[in-house]
Structure formats: C-alpha cells, structure tokens
Amino acid sequence: MENLLIITVLFPLIAAAAVFLLPAGRPRWIRGLAVGATGGSLLLTLVMFSQFDRSNAGYQFVGGFAWLPSLNIRLRFGVDGISMTLLLLVGFVSFAGALISHEIHERQKEYYILFLALTTGISGTFASMDLFFFYFFYELAVIPMYLLIGMYGSLPPGRHGRTKEYATMKLTLYLTAGAVLALIGLLTMYYAGGRTFDMVELRENLRLAGNAQKWVFACLLFGFGFLASLFPFHTWSPLGYAAAPTAASMMHAGVLKKLGAYGILRLALPMMPEGARHWADLLATLACFNILYAGWAALTQQDWKFVIGYSSVSHMGYVLLGMATLNVIGISGAVLLMFAHGVMAALTFSLIGWFYHQTHNRNVTELSGLARKIPFIGGCMVMAAMASSGLPGFANFVSEIMVFLGAWQQGSTLFRVATVCAVWGIVVTATYLLRAVRTSFFGPLDEKWKMLTDAVTLWQRLPYAMLIAVLLAVGFHPRLLTDIIRQSVAAMWGGQ
C-alpha cells in the first residue's frame, strides 16, 4: 500500500531505463514499452484514486526513506486531495501523449526516454512531500522538455522569424530563472522552519516575521509564476508550445505548467499567510492581465498552436485569480481548473497534432472545411472549444464558476472588478475559439486538404475519446473531485 505511490511515480523512469537498454532498431518494442508504462502508471493512479480515503484531508499513501540525514532530506511521497487530482491529470495526459506519439518516426528511442523522464519529473513533483525532492523533480522535467522541443519540434516561419532552437532555449531559461528564484525562497524556509524540508513539519514550524514573509512569498510567487506563465513572464509559453512536438505541447500546457501554480498553492499560500495577503491584490491584477491580454493576443493569432498557446496563458489567469482570492472555494476552483484545463489543453494540442501531421499547415485561415474529411477530429475539436469556453457539462464550467464565486465572495472592489474582467474573458475565449474552429473546420473544403484521413481505429481514437470522457465525467459529476479538493484545501488554508 505505502509503495503504491512510489511505484506509480517511478514506473515511467524505470521504463525509460529499460528503453535505454533496448536496441534502437526495435521501434515497436520501444513504443509498446512507453505506452505500457504510461498506461500502467495511469492504472495505478486510478487504483490509488479508488482506494483514496475520501474522509481524510491529510496525506495518504505516505512512504519513503531517509536520503541524506545530515541535511534532513527524505525521499518522501504522499498525496492529499489536491495532489491526487493532479496525479490523475498526469496519468491521463501522459498516456494520451504516449498514444499519439506514433507520429514520431525518427530517433524514437531518445524520444521515449525523454518523454518518460519528463513524466516522472512531473508526477514526482506533485507527489513529493519533501521540498528538496519537490525541487529535484521540478528541475528534472526541464531538460527533457528542452530536448523534446529542440529535436522533434517544428516552428513554421512566421512574422517573428524565430526558430525552434530559440523557442526552446527561451523556455528553458525562463523556467530555470524561475526555479532558482524559488530555490532561494525555499532554502530560507528551510532555515526558518528549523532545518526541515518536510512540508508537513514546515507548515507547523515555519516562523517568519511579517516582513520576511513578504520577501520570501515574493520569491516563490514570481519564481513559480514564471512557470505558471504569470503576466508579464508568459512570453516563453505560446512560442514554446508552438515549437514543441504534439506530445510535448500536451505535457507542457497540460501538466508541466500546473507545477508552477501547484508550487504557489502548496508552499507559498499556506505557509506564509501574511505574505499571501500582502501580494493577493497584485496577483489578482496580474491574473486579469493574463486573462484579458493573452485572450486579446489569441484573437490576433493565425497559427493554431499560437491561438491555443495564448489561450492557455489566458486560462492560467483564472487559476491564479482563484488562488489570489485566498478563500476555500476560490482555491478549490483553481485546483479543479488546473485539472480541467490540463485535460482540455492536452486534448486541443493532440487534435492540432492530428491534422498538422498530415497537412504540415496549421494556419487558421489557410485551412478550411476540414470537418468534411475528418469528422471525428472536427467533432472533438468542437467539444474542446465548448469545454474551453466554459459551457455547462464540462469540468471547466464547474471550476470557472467556483473561481468566480470565490472572487466575488472575497468582497473588495478590486476583486469585484477582477470577477467582471474574468467573466468578460470567457466571451473573448469563445470568440477566438469559435472563429478558429469555424474558419478551419467548416466552410468549403479546399482542394489541398482532400487527402486528409480521419482517426478510425480504436487506438487512434482512444486518446481523444478518453480525454473528452474525463472532461464530461467531471463536468456531470464534479463531486468526484471537488469533495476531496475542498477538504484538503480547507485543511491547508481553512484555519487562516
């Protein structure tokens, strides 16, 4: 039982080591192993979810061992309602990502090693109860991402004149800059909390004066904010997604980006409440910029991936706004939105990957009438657009409503204005998504796209169907997740 979580997290890494030993001339074995490992990891996560004690707000499946006693570092994993939700997200997205990676034909061995290492880095971060390993896994995810984008990505020449090398370098440097900034804050917490990296002990023991809290909170907020694409540190994000291969875009927009928000939520908010109150107004303001500025930017984009990239920056604004409310419903909404947006973003990027792989074109205006040739993909894209615009029935709707309620409940004029901005943001979202879907998928079919083929086999349809099913399941029965999220958020934040 205790080892279930460790196995789940390390499973992809072990598979990566196995892939390393396989001969490169056996792509089917390699691919089978990668799909099996991510699928197995997803199954184990689902088993954990079914055995999850829904009345317990604290950490479960806790297990680990001392790694370095002299610095009090322990490799310790455990999940509560928040990290359980996000681990489920990693499970679904990584499995879908491995499934759609059949489009990779070159250097497959390296590709799957990197993809599996990336998966372990992300799930390890969500599962760590120790600050050192939180940071360790967080950094572990960065370099595989660099190579995935650099080796397998593509960036059509645009008006920016940027190459994929530029995009991936920018992304890596931004993420590392954020990470080292956060590290300074984390180490200060280590000393102020009586030399412990354990998150539970830290929460009890951390003694930081009000003024110090402001500084340390700022380190964490902006450090992790880089990764959560907090305005104005978001510029790496659309460019990076646009350049990345499909599965890397899915993993990045879907889960890796959530690590930043998770860091703020897990470490900064509950441990430094005074700092949180000091910065909440600024965070809410920046979140509004995220929502509206990135939404406005998405309106003007011609490249599908840039549209969705800016859309994802815009949606992170809702997550950040939810956290800035500092009340249980707002923060819970932010967590559920991380899940919902993660699934939705992965779905959208995987759909773009389907037609881009065949057309080598993802310009919104140059594509048209695709739905006639690829009705399944077109239908999924319409669903994704509806989910993204927050239509009832999808998980996104529930979570956005929770964020709005939290922000309105917060009461101050600033937050009321922010709520209005956020609601207006939904209109913007609907505008750019419907425009893009209408232009590319409907209307007359261009001769050029006659050769497109649809997803027909079960294996081809499985990733898309699975992600849509998850969105609908949580949309119709949100208590599946909201119960455990609210409970853990309340335990973490409620006392303050």
Added chain:
Amino acid sequence: MMGFYAMQLECLLAILAITTLLTDAFCPMTDKRRLGYVLAGLVTITLVYSFGLVPIHESLFHGLCRVDVFALFFKRLFLAVTALALVASAEFSERLETGVAEFYALFLFAATGMLLTASANDFVLLFVSLELVTVTFYVLTGFLRRQAASLEAGTKYLIIGALASGFTVYGIAYIFGTTGTTNFDALAAVLKRGNPGAAFTLGMLFVLAGLAFKISSVPAQIWTPDVYQGAPTPVTAFLATGSKAAGMALVMRVCLAGLLPVREQWMTLWLVLSAVTLLYGNLCAIPQRNIKRLLGYSSIGHAGYLLMGLAAANALGAEATLFYLGQYVFTNLCAFLVVIAVTHVTANDEISSFAGLGRRSPLLGLSLFLAMMSLAGVPPLSGFFGKFQLFAAVIERAQTDWHYYLLAGVGAAGVVISLYFYLNVGRVIYLQEAEETTPIPVRPAMQWALWSCLAAMIGLGIFSRPMVEAAQNAARMIVWR
C-alpha cells in the same frame, strides 16, 4: 617511521615518475600509448591502496604537514584525477612528436606536488608544493613546442604564475614579520589574540591573491582561457581539475585553519570575489566559439561557485565546497576526455565541429551532454546537488547577514546564464545535423574512463551520501579543530 607512513603516497608517485623517465632512457618504448595505460593502472592501484591508510591526528615534521581526513580526502581525489588524466594523455600521445615518457613523468611530478599541497600545514610547505605543481605545468602547457598557441600558453602561464608566486612569497614575508610564525596552528594561536595590524592584513591579501591564481578566480583569472585553449588538451584537463583542486585545498587550509580567527576579514573578501568571479566567468563564456576556451571561462565561473562555500564560512559551506570539488573534477574530466576523442578525428576544437556528435558517437555525445548539464547543475547529475548545497550554505549565512542574499542572487543569475552556454553545446550535439557523418571510434580505455566519469556524475547525484559524509568528516577536521 611515522614520517614515511605519512608521505608514502607522494614517495610512490615520485618513484613512479623517476622510473618512467629511466624506462625511456634504457629501453625506448615503441608503444607510448600502452605506457600511459600502465601508469594509469598503477595510479589506480595506488588510489585503491590509499583507502587503507588511516589519518594521523598530530602534525608531522615539526608541524610542517598534516595527514588528516581532509588531506586524505584530497589525496584520493588527486589520485583519481591523475589516473583519468593519464588515460587522457595516453589517448593524446600520438599527437606528441617527442618526449612522451617525459610528458607522463611530468604529470606524475605534478600529481606529487598536488598530494603535498593537501598536507601543507605551514607556509613553507605550501610554497614548495605549490611551486612543484606550478613549475611542472609551465613545462606541460608549452609542451607542443612547434605550435605557437602552446608556446604562447606556456609563456602566459609562466609570467602570470611567476607574478602570483611573487605575491605569495611577499605576503608570507609580511605574515611572518607580523606574527613570527609560518605554521598554521601557531598562526591561529597568535591571531586569537587579535589582528596584528595593517601589515598583516596586507600580507594575508597578498597570499590569497597569489592562491587566487591557482583556482583562477578574480583578480588572477586572466590567464585561464588563453592557457586552456593553447595547452595540450590533457594538460588543460589536468590544470582544470587537479591544479584547481590543489589551489582550493590550499585556500581552504589557509583560511579555515590558519586564518580562521580573522575570518571576518576574509569572508568579505571572498564574498565580493566570489560574486565578481561568477559574473565574469559566466558572462564571458557566452560568446565563445572554441570548446576549450569555453571550458576555460566555465572554469572561472566554477571558481566563483567554489568560493561561495568558502565565503559562507560555516560547516555546511566547507563541506559543500569539498563535495562540489569532488564531483566537479569528474564532470570536467568527462568533458575534456570527449574533446580529446573528438579532436583526434576532427583536429578541430571549435564548438561547431561537434555538430551531430550524438549521431556520430552516441557515447561521446551523451558524455559531453551530461557533463555540460552537470556543470550547469541539472538533476539528477552531481552538479545539481553540489550547487544545492552551496546555495544552502550561503542562505544559512544569510540568516545572520543579509548581504549573503546578494551573493545567492548573483549565484542564481550565474546558474541561468551558464545554462545558456552549456545548452548551446548540447544544442550542437543533438539538435544540429553533422556535415560529416562518419562514426567516431572510441578506444576501450577511453570508454572505461568515460564510463567511470559518467558513473561518478550520476552516482554522486543520486547516491550522494557517502561523498557527502566523507566531505563532512574532512571539513570537520579543519574547521572546528
């Protein structure tokens, strides 16, 4: 008898060096490469043997030297470095026109000097061992007599090295003049009664400035890129690892044993120098096009990181510096081994000539990429945990003196900047296509050396505990004695 026990490793190496020279005189070797492998094997045996030695807690030869845990830590490190450097020079030996045996012998003499520096407990032995290392390197850097670059490197190293030695001796004279002793223990006892005055402080500054030359820290860093680029690559590798570690051993011994009572003064000095060195090394590395030159600037940057731990002047800082050095030498040697293997085929040490290395030789590509990532501090490689500890040490000091947050900030900026140029090398290896696609052969000895470096990099990153504990014991011996 105790004296011989303490000095046996140095004696062994010196005998080995002299035998190498004699062998060459009496029976000229036809296969110079094999001689290098044999010597590397013998040094490895010495390394294994050294783990059987027990530390001696008293000082020996009337306080001249110590063979404590700290000294043994460094001696073992130097032996490991020498073994790998000998493999590197064996691989390089075909490019030497004459004097291959002398080349190996000089490596061994330098190694003898390095082992001596680890024990130095007196300014006299400090100077003697330092000169033994430095003078050997004067010869080694200029060993390729027909190449202007090598000669230029030798001359540059000689001039700046002589200047640094001058500073050191001048400083020692001041220290002796004001305190009446050259022994570190006696010096610490005198200094406990207070700083003897401005003349002493000046002497201390001179000595530390002279030592800064060895570790290529600001203000004596200027020689590094030119010498690294011009010197034969195995010499560069040895200079960047062994010689730097020797310098660091001396700096630590001087500061943490002899000058510990006046640490308030040198802490500020290292704080400033560390920050300046970090920025200088990392920023200047950005435009480099030559891999050896890049590694030269990277070496300056890493001197800055090493000094971070010293500037923190706490137990964790000393331990972190030792751990960092311990993993840094393997990482750096790994990079240089790859450079030697690749330039053997391409005869070109521009970074662009490494294009497509991942395809041309998966092992070399992976080794160089991982070495770069470890230097940049990416998990799960050893450089990550080394940097983590250094930052932890600085932040610990920052709890009482907020200026150290500035150092941590500069260090953080350094990490981001360095990731840029290290990743640029990685980009060339994996992202760029090669113009020439012929595979690059890797000889078995080279493979062994690379695999051991990789094992050290990954092993020390994941199973750091044994090395951390060894470093802790070593640090405890000098700091809180």
